[in-house]
Structures are given as structure tokens and as C-alpha cells.
Amino acid sequence: MxxxxxxxxxxxxxxxxxSHVLKRGTALRISDIEGGANAGAxxxxxxxxxxxxxxxxxxxxxxxxxxxAGHVLYSDMGRILCSVTxxxxxxxDPIAGCSNAKLVGARYGDARYQEFRNDCHRNxxxxxxxxxxxxxxxxxxxxxxxxFFSKVTVAEDGGMHFQPGNSQAGDYVELRAEMNxxxxxxTCSHPLDPNPKYQPKAVRLMLRKVPPPAADDVCRxxxxxxxxxxxxxxxxxx
Amino acid sequence: xSAMQTVESKLDxxxxxxxxxxxxxxxxxxxxxxxxxxxxxxxxxxxxVDTLFYNARDYADRYSAQDTIREQRNIYLTTGTxxxxxxxxxxxxxxxxxxxxxxxxxxxxxxxxxxxRYAIEKRHxxxxxxxxxxxxxxxxxxxxxxxxxxxxxxxxxxxxxxxGGLTFEDGISEPGxxxxxxxxxxxxAMISNCPQLNNPCNAYDPTPxxxxxxxxxxx
Numbered sequence: 001m002x003x004x005x006x007x008x009x010x011x012x013x014x015x016x017x018x019s020h021v022l023k024r025g026t027a028l029r030i031s032d033i034e035g036g037a038n039a040g041a042x043x044x045x046x047x048x049x050x051x052x053x054x055x056x057x058x059x060x061x062x063x064x065x066x067x068x069a070g071h072v073l074y075s076d077m078g079r080i081l082c083s084v085t086x087x088x089x090x091x092x093d094p095i096a097g098c099s100n101a102k103l104v105g106a107r108y109g110d111a112r113y114q115e116f117r118n119d120c121h122r123n124x125x126x127x128x129x130x131x132x133x134x135x136x137x138x139x140x141x142x143x144x145x146x147x148f149f150s151k152v153t154v155a156e157d158g159g160m161h162f163q164p165g166n167s168q169a170g171d172y173v174e175l176r177a178e179m180n181x182x183x184x185x186x187t188c189s190h191p192l193d194p195n196p197k198y199q200p201k202a203v204r205l206m207l208r209k210v211p212p213p214a215a216d217d218v219c220r221x222x223x224x225x226x227x228x229x230x231x232x233x234x235x236x237x238x
Numbered sequence: 239x240s241a242m243q244t245v246e247s248k249l250d251x252x253x254x255x256x257x258x259x260x261x262x263x264x265x266x267x268x269x270x271x272x273x274x275x276x277x278x279x280x281x282x283x284x285x286x287v288d289t290l291f292y293n294a295r296d297y298a299d300r301y302s303a304q305d306t307i308r309e310q311r312n313i314y315l316t317t318g319t320x321x322x323x324x325x326x327x328x329x330x331x332x333x334x335x336x337x338x339x340x341x342x343x344x345x346x347x348x349x350x351x352x353x354x355r356y357a358i359e360k361r362h363x364x365x366x367x368x369x370x371x372x373x374x375x376x377x378x379x380x381x382x383x384x385x386x387x388x389x390x391x392x393x394x395x396x397x398x399x400x401x402g403g404l405t406f407e408d409g410i411s412e413p414g415x416x417x418x419x420x421x422x423x424x425x426x427a428m429i430s431n432c433p434q435l436n437n438p439c440n441a442y443d444p445t446p447x448x449x450x451x452x453x454x455x456x457x
Contacts, residue, residue, distance in 0.1 A: 050383050055303070056345020059404050061354050065343070066402030076367070076383075078350030091402060095313065095343060097304025102326055125324075139298040140384045142324060154398040158314035158339070160307065191308055229354050 007207040012039075013118075014200040017127040017186040019134065021046045022177035022207075024237075027085065029206040030185075031172040032149050036165070037201035038190040039148040040098050040124045042132075043073060043081045044182040049137055051077045055094055055144035061225045065154060067092040067146060070222040072178075072229060079233040080226075081181045083219035085210075086174035089167050093147040096160060098124030099191040108198035121198055124188035131184045148173055149203075150190040162192035176210055176219075178233050242338030242410075245317040247418045249275055249452050256451040262444030263364050263433035265373035269294050270421040273454030276330065277418040278429075280337065280393045282445035284409030286432040287392040288346045288366045291321060291329045294424035297381060299325045303342040303388040313398055314339035315390060321419070324387075329425050334418035337411045341396035343404065346370065346389050347434045356436045369430035391432075392417055394439060406439050420454070 007026065011033075012018045022028055030039050045051035054076040058064075062071055069087040072080045084092075104123040111121040124145070132141055149167035152160050175183075189200045213220055213230060220230045251257065254277075260266045262285070270276045278287050293299035302324045307313045309322050317335045320328045345351075346366035353361050367386060374381035393411040398404050433444050 052384075054345065054351075054388075056343060056388055057348075057351045057354070060344050060396075060406070061351065063404050064402060065398040065404045074351075074354065076348065076350070078348070078354045095304065096308045097302070100305075100326060139324065144302075144304045144388055153400055153402070154313055155400065158312040158398075160311050160313060192311075225354050228358060231358070232350070232353060 004209050007209065009204065009206045012185065012187050012203050012205060014202050015122040015188055017131045019131045019182065019184045022181045022183050024177050024180055025209060025212060026207055027174050027176045027210040028183065029172050029174040030148055031170065031204040031206070032167045033169065033202050033204050035167060035169040037149045037167060037187065037203050038193065039185055039187055039203050040145045041148060041183060041185045042128060042143050042145045045075060045081065046180040046182040049141065049182060051075045052141070052143050053081055059094065061229065062223060065095060067094055070218050072219050072226055074229060078229065079236055080178040080229045082175040082177055083213065084173060085176045085219060086172070088171045089149060089173060091151040091166060092173060093150040093152045093190070096147060096152045096190065096192055098128065098145050099188055100125040103191055107196070111198065122188055124186055124191070127186035127188055128184055131186070135182060147190050152192060160192070162190065162194065164194070176213070178213070179236070243317065244336045244338050245334045246336055247277065247334035249418070251450055254450040254452050257448060259446050259448050260429060260431045261446050262431050263369065264431055265369040266429040266431070266449065267373045267377055268427055270425045270427055270451060272421050272423050274421050275333070275418055275452040275454065276421060276427065277416050277450045278392055279414065279416040279448040279450070280411045281413060281448055283413040283415070284393065284411050284440050285445045285447055286394040286434065286440055287447050288430040288432050289390045289392055290370065290387060290428040292426040293323060293327055293329065294426040297385055297426065299323045299327055300385065300387050301329060301390070307342060313343060315342055316340065328422045330419040330421050332417060333420050337393055337415040337417060340417060341391040341394040343398070344391050344394060344396040344406065346430060347432065352436060360436065363435060364433040366430035366432050370428060373428055406437060409439055
């Protein structure tokens, strides 16, 4: 893909939360600054947020249990919210979900704002709910999330195994918005990360304009399901 | 495939306080009280029973596929699995399972996902998420589409490969296989007995299932 002008860049600090309406025709690049980051994210159609990211539809339409370049993120309405157009990591986790206050407290102990200021311990569930609340959405709107940069494999017996070292410093994933997509993101650690210390990592965000998906776009032609997904998404704007 | 353990129940259908047969393509909803036992029987084999659970006192606290599989470190549901909500509430525990394992990653079929998965012309075909919505509307307590979370597919076989693939395999259930749960709190259950005609997992033949409820010991 040709490089196009950057709209802006910013850093999401460790354990912090972020949201933005990614406009159709722009792309969000998320970069792992020092390696070992986790970026939890959920996605909504900004015009009608009851249309939202659907984990099972995304997995079963593409017969996948991981995400990488060529895959797309489906809404529950048969449309594509975002396409994974570039990826230097190779595996992002769509199944293991997010940390919560109980998990973070049990694993890392308590660290209140009073004593720790902005290094206080935060968890992904509360981060999602607070950020959703800013857009008038609540607990009933919560959906299964993606964990960018993290890898969880499934053994033959169904056992889930977190794979450390999946993402290195400088690795990135790029999401092209196929609709106007409310994106809710936080950098809390992956819920299965065995690191006993509370050490979430920052990520760098870069937004830029990108051309619309071409007829031979890698995500569109990766499988017939995605060709139909792109068709239905394009019809939405007609 | 590794050997799956099956566990039979000691409960006798004669003692059930409730039972009903749900035809394919129909929704079903009911409160299951704390301590009650709830059984789903795959009457004719390889039927997918799309199921959602809610904390009956707070529908915002609902079954969470991701929390359930992560907390047990296993993507398959079977005897011993606690069905966990978004707020960490244990809604039910699976106490017997003669099938062996059940899916919670494959989700429910919808008119729109059928268009993506099979063909644009499939929009008209009856689908689970329409049944869920009909059930939510008929329940008449303010439930709506955003309450239709990611569900369980009882009796469905959706293996994940070590390479990160997801496959829909032929069913491992047979006529008369059942799964039984104990409600650990007041639970609202919502079922869509799947009408899918496009997926070989049910041999293209959706069939009825039976649900039964027993009171807990001491009731």
C-alpha cells in the first residue's frame, strides 16, 4: 500500500484508555513501542452503535481463531468494520477477553490512585466500561474484545495457552476503517499474561488517510466470504 | 481427538417439575431458580442449541463466552465448567454431560452472517438471532438486540486448531445425549433451537430438543 500523509500520531500510555471514531477511508496503525504490549479493542458502527464487532461472526466467516493481515473484523450485520491490511506480528488474540478488577487485584495486588497516582493499577473491563460510557454506551453494549499483539493458542484438548514474546519492539498492525467505526482501546495487560509484575506497555498510534479497498485488495480477495462482506459494506453507503 | 469424558446424571425425568419439547426454529425462555437443575436433551442427534444466560436480577450481567473459556483455560464446555458472566458471576455449573463437549466460539446464525458465509440470496432464511430477538421482544422486559450476547452452542463441534484455524466438524452428539446444569443463582435462560439449513454440522436437518427442570435437593 502506498504511504499517505499522516493525520496525527499519539502515544497511549501503559494501562491507559483511548477512543476515537475512525473515519471510513482512514487507517489506524498501532505500534508496539518496546515489545510485549497488549492493546484490547472493541468496535462499533458510530452511526448506529447497536451494530458492533461480533467475535463469532469474525471467526466463523474466515475459519480463524487468530487475526492477521488479510483478515477483517465483522459486525453482527454482515458488514466489515475494519480490515487488517498490514501486520508484522502474525497473530492477534480474539478469544481470551479482558482483565477485570478481581483478576488484577489477585495477580498484582492493590495500587490505589491515592498512593500511586497515574501508576495505579487499572483493568481492561473497567477501562472499556468507562470509555463506552463517554459515548453513551454501557455494560449491555460490551462485546468480546480483540487483544492486539497477544497470542493464545488452543491445544487439541481445548486448553488455552498464552505465548510470551509474540510481539517485538517496533511491531505494528494496521486497521483500515471500512465504516465510521467507534474504536475503544486500552493498553491493559493481557488477562493470561504470566508476568507477575504489573507492567502494561504503551502503544503508539498513527492515523492516516488511505485509498478505498481496490478490487484486488488482499482482505477482499482472501476468501469468498470477505468478497461478500465488502459488497454488503459498500451497499450500506449507496 | 483426545478422549472426552462423559458424565451421566442421577436425575429421573419422572421427577422433573417442568419439561417441554422445543421444535427447531423456535425460541424458548424461562427463569431457572437457584439450585434447580436444567437439562437439554438432543432428541435426534447433532442439533445445535444456541443458548444465552442472564443473571435474572440484572440482565446487564450476562453469560460471557470469553470470561468463561479464559477462567477455565479451555475453549470447550463440559462437566465441571462454570458458566461465568461479564461481572464474574457463576450463573450455572455443568454437572452432567453425555455428549462430551460444547462450543461457545461459533456464535449464532443470523440473516446477515448467512449472507456473508453462504450467499447473498440467503437473507430470507430463518436464523437464530431472529429467534433470540423475537424471544427478547415477547419477554417484554426491555431486552433488545444489544442484550443478545455471544452464546453457547450446546452439542455443536467447533474445534480450534493449534495453528489458529476454526473448523465446523461433524457433530459428536447422538440421539438422547444431554447436558445438565445446576443454577448457581437466579438465571434467565434463552434458547434458539437452531434452524440452520446451510451447515453440515446438523446434517442439514434441524430437529427438536427437550428441556427439563428439576428442583434442587431439599426443595
